[in-house]
Amino acid sequence: MNLLPKGPARGDARKVLLDVTLTLVRKQGWSATSIDQICRAAGVTKGAFFHHFASKEDLGVAAARHWDEVTTPLFAGAGYHHVPDPLDRVLAYLDFRVALAEGSLPDITCFAGTTVQETYASSEAIRAACGKVIMDHAARLAEDFSAAIEKHPPRQSVSADSLALYTQTVLQGGFVLAKAKGDNAPLLDGIAHLKRYLELLFR
Amino acid sequence: MNLLPKGPARGDARKVLLDVTLTLVRKQGWSATSIDQICRAAGVTKGAFFHHFASKEDLGVAAARHWDEVTTPLFAGAGYHHVPDPLDRVLAYLDFRVALAEGSLPDITCFAGTTVQETYASSEAIRAACGKVIMDHAARLAEDFSAAIEKHPPRQSVSADSLALYTQTVLQGGFVLAKAKGDNAPLLDGIAHLKRYLELLFR
């Protein structure tokens, strides 16, 4: 019989390890999450781990890319893309982020933001991988900002890239404040201020 | 003779341990910083450490309070307090933060923000201590926002507390993005957007 331990099916170990890594690191941070713990949670042994990843640092880089592969379809498939006006589309993106913010903190925060805070000085590879995820996400948002600037000339001269990066700044900061307060409110509040900024700037 | 190791003078161990903790944690994160490493950098043995702190968690709480004791005089003694108009005072506070942002990342980032990201789910004591530092700092800023709202009625109704917290959100998010990019620019850019928001809102 041998029912209980029940690891993943053959061939799935890598994906399960990456999924588990995202979950554990978002809750405990990067350094506090050990390879043993990841293996236990994934129902896999250390041998399997080091078959797929050369080191913990290698896992960090792979997990950042996996985070990108998980979140990109989530945003790409969201309804706000169908809003015709680019400014309204950006505001709808923020409404979507508000909807995502309903949930417990470990589920709504950003793997890349959490991890890069701990590794920016100790692992250039992980820092770069996390940075790329955030910058790529911002770059996609910048396209909408660019169209919004063209269609609705803002009161003051601002660049699309800068606005997109500022949006990520507010979100990442919202995560930090939410963790500090033990409550989503600062995150929701931050998004509300950002929306007001955009409306003051563009209308 | 016995010159080389040269620890701190008798009675100074606790303060040195706390100072070293702030430095190391801001660079490496909380979990990646070990008690042994802190003792080595402080020129003190483990016996001294556990004489002053009951556990690593206890150190975390004490370090958060120490962070408050270090930063509060820094802001209290800054020139922006002498700006007569409350709105200009807030904007001068942000200019002061821009000035602080010139420097290498480990020196300009926030101990409380860094630490709380790693500990919010694993240590309620550290989370609360870090949260209090941030909220107290915001509360002091909220007084200026309150006066600014009274003197310069904003275009839209906003609360002073919310604006003060949003300011901290932008700063904390700026730290994260700066670490992710390996460059202060997103932090400076974020503060610039925040200033524009306040000017659009209040003038």
Added chain:
DNA sequence: TGACGAATACCGACCGGTTGGTATGTACTC
């Protein structure tokens, strides 16, 4: 179709070093 060797996926024991923490001893101060 099936036999077979190679590559892949995974297991679990083991290693040296480090972790947070303790127990005991000692020098200095009041």
Added chain:
DNA sequence: GAGTACATACCAACCGGTCGGTATTCGTCA
């Protein structure tokens, strides 16, 4: 001489990582 402020030695558990082995899958050629 009593309390404070350290130093030293030590511990079990855990850390990231290695290694020899096994089970499964796959390409290939008869």
